[in-house]
Amino acid sequence: MIDGSAKRFGMPMGPLRLLDEVGIDVSTHAGSSLYQALGERLKPAPALVDLGNTGRLGKKGGRGFYLYEESRERQIDDTIYVELPSVPAPDSNRPSSISGEEGQGQILRRLVLAMINEAARTLEEGIVISAAEVDLAMIMGTGFPPFRGGLLRFADTIHPRGIVDRLEMLVEKHGPRFTPAPALTRLASEDLTFYSAFPPSGS
Known part of the structure; x- marks a missing residue:
């Protein structure tokens, strides 16, 4: 479902398939x-x-989140859950809080909002100058x-x-790693967009 949500959004592959690649x-x-x-905001998830x-090893070893045969994806490898004690195995008898369109929306929010937040930090720290470069x-x-x-x-x-509103909701539910970057809260308070606050150089 995670990879499917990312692909429906338009990504060429999902994050779990990317880990395998x-x-x-x-x-x-x-x-x-x-x-x-x-630091803490990029602390690896227990599952990682x-x-x-x-x-x-993923694709190069023939097994990851997916099984591979002659470097071609064959199928999802459900046995991986046995080896990840921090992740509950799928259970068809247990209702999931992440299912259907709403579940896909939750997944996308967590994936995309985290990227936007980090992009705001790169602008704030001068790693890149404009939103267009990001x-x-x-x-x-x-x-x-x-x-x-x-992205921006x-x-x-x-x-x-x-x-910011969506990130603060994620902070309440999942902890401080989703805390909005200072640059993002500044844009929100000043009613600015990324492209108005960080225009292409020379414009």
């Missing part, structure tokens, strides 16, 4: 490095830590769907006020 060993190492460099201890990097580097206009163009359709 990159390599689970590489992904867990990268997650640990980001945590050491940037568990995943690093399974011995699964969008170009996201489209060319991550496959963010071009028809959405780019999409964010502007919701408006920073709406982004």
